[in-house]
Amino acid sequence: MNDILLNTARQTLLLELQEASRLPDRLNDAFLRAADAIIRCQGKVIVSGIGKSGHIGKKIAATFASTGTPAFFVHAAEALHGDLGMIESRDVMLFISYSGSAKELELILPQLQEKSVVLLAMTGKPLSQLALAADAVLDISVEREACPMLLAPTSSTVNTLMLGDALAMAVMQARGFNEEDFARSHPAGALGARLLNKVHHLMRKEEVPNVRITATVMDAMLELSRTGLGLVAVCDENEQVCGVFTDGDLRRWLVAGGGLDAEVSAAMTRGGLTLNAQSRAIDAKELLMKRKISAAPVVDDGGKLVGAINLQAFYQAGII
Structure with a gap:
C-alpha cells in the first residue's frame, strides 16, 4: 500500500511538472497585451471563475492585490445576481475557465461588452466562446491531467x-x-515590523542617557546606572554627540587606574556609532549586529541627540 501511495504521488508531481514546463514557451504577444492592459488599468482587476478555477482565481486576485494592483475575486454565479454592479468600464476582468464555455459566460460576456470592460481569458481552449470574446488569451492547456x-x-x-x-x-x-x-500591504506580523518600522518608532525618547562633555566619569557612571541602557551619550553644549561612554569604557578606565573625578572625555569612546532616527529599523539592527554593539545613541539629520536604542527594542518589535 505504501509503495502505491508513493508511486501515485510521484507520478502526480512528475506529470504536473511536465505540463508546467511548457508554460515559458507560451509567453507571447498575448501575455504582453494582458500585462499591458493591467498596467494601464485605471480601475481594478476583477478575477472570476467557476469551480477549481474559482479557487485558483481567489489566490491570483490576492497576489495582485498584495503586489500593487487593486484586485478582487467575483464568483461568476454571484456576478449574475448583483455582483456585476461592482464592475466598471475602467476595470479589467480576468476570467478563468479551462473549457471556456461555462454557461455563466453567455450572460456575463454581453454585459462586459456593453460596459467596454477589457476581458482577459485564461483557458485551455483557444477557440472557445471565452477565448474568442477576449482581448488577450493566456493558454493554460495541458495534454494530460x-x-x-x-x-x-x-x-x-x-x-x-x-x-x-x-x-x-x-x-x-x-x-x-x-x-x-x-x-x-502586510503591516501586521514580522514582515511589516521589519520593513515599515523606523528607528524613531522604537527608540527611547524619555530619559535618554546623556551627559555633557565637561561631566566627570562619576557623573557618567551614575547615568549608566540610572538608565540601564548600557551606554551614555556624551554631548557638547549644542547636544551634538561627541562620543559614547559604555560599561566597557568604565571597566577599562578603572582597570587602567583612572579616577572617577576625571573628565568623561578622557574615558569615553570618541565618535562612536550613532543611528539616524529616520533610518529603517532593520538596517539599524543589522548595523548594531555587524559592529557587535548592543546599544547606540539616536540623532536627527543635524546630529542632535534625540533618543537611544538597544537590541532588545528590536526584538520586542518582532525584528529578528
Whole structure:
C-alpha cells in the first residue's frame, strides 16, 4: 500500500511538472497585451471563475492585490445576481475557465461588452466562446491531467496558478513595486515590523542617557546606572554627540587606574556609532549586529541627540 501511495504521488508531481514546463514557451504577444492592459488599468482587476478555477482565481486576485494592483475575486454565479454592479468600464476582468464555455459566460460576456470592460481569458481552449470574446488569451492547456482518471483538474490548475503568478510578478516589476510597498500591504506580523518600522518608532525618547562633555566619569557612571541602557551619550553644549561612554569604557578606565573625578572625555569612546532616527529599523539592527554593539545613541539629520536604542527594542518589535 505504501509503495502505491508513493508511486501515485510521484507520478502526480512528475506529470504536473511536465505540463508546467511548457508554460515559458507560451509567453507571447498575448501575455504582453494582458500585462499591458493591467498596467494601464485605471480601475481594478476583477478575477472570476467557476469551480477549481474559482479557487485558483481567489489566490491570483490576492497576489495582485498584495503586489500593487487593486484586485478582487467575483464568483461568476454571484456576478449574475448583483455582483456585476461592482464592475466598471475602467476595470479589467480576468476570467478563468479551462473549457471556456461555462454557461455563466453567455450572460456575463454581453454585459462586459456593453460596459467596454477589457476581458482577459485564461483557458485551455483557444477557440472557445471565452477565448474568442477576449482581448488577450493566456493558454493554460495541458495534454494530460495528473488525476489517474483524467477527471479532476490537477495539471491544469497548476498551470493556471503559475501563469497567474507570472502575470502578477511581471506587472509588479513593471510598476516598480518594492519591499516597502509590499510591507504596506502586510503591516501586521514580522514582515511589516521589519520593513515599515523606523528607528524613531522604537527608540527611547524619555530619559535618554546623556551627559555633557565637561561631566566627570562619576557623573557618567551614575547615568549608566540610572538608565540601564548600557551606554551614555556624551554631548557638547549644542547636544551634538561627541562620543559614547559604555560599561566597557568604565571597566577599562578603572582597570587602567583612572579616577572617577576625571573628565568623561578622557574615558569615553570618541565618535562612536550613532543611528539616524529616520533610518529603517532593520538596517539599524543589522548595523548594531555587524559592529557587535548592543546599544547606540539616536540623532536627527543635524546630529542632535534625540533618543537611544538597544537590541532588545528590536526584538520586542518582532525584528529578528
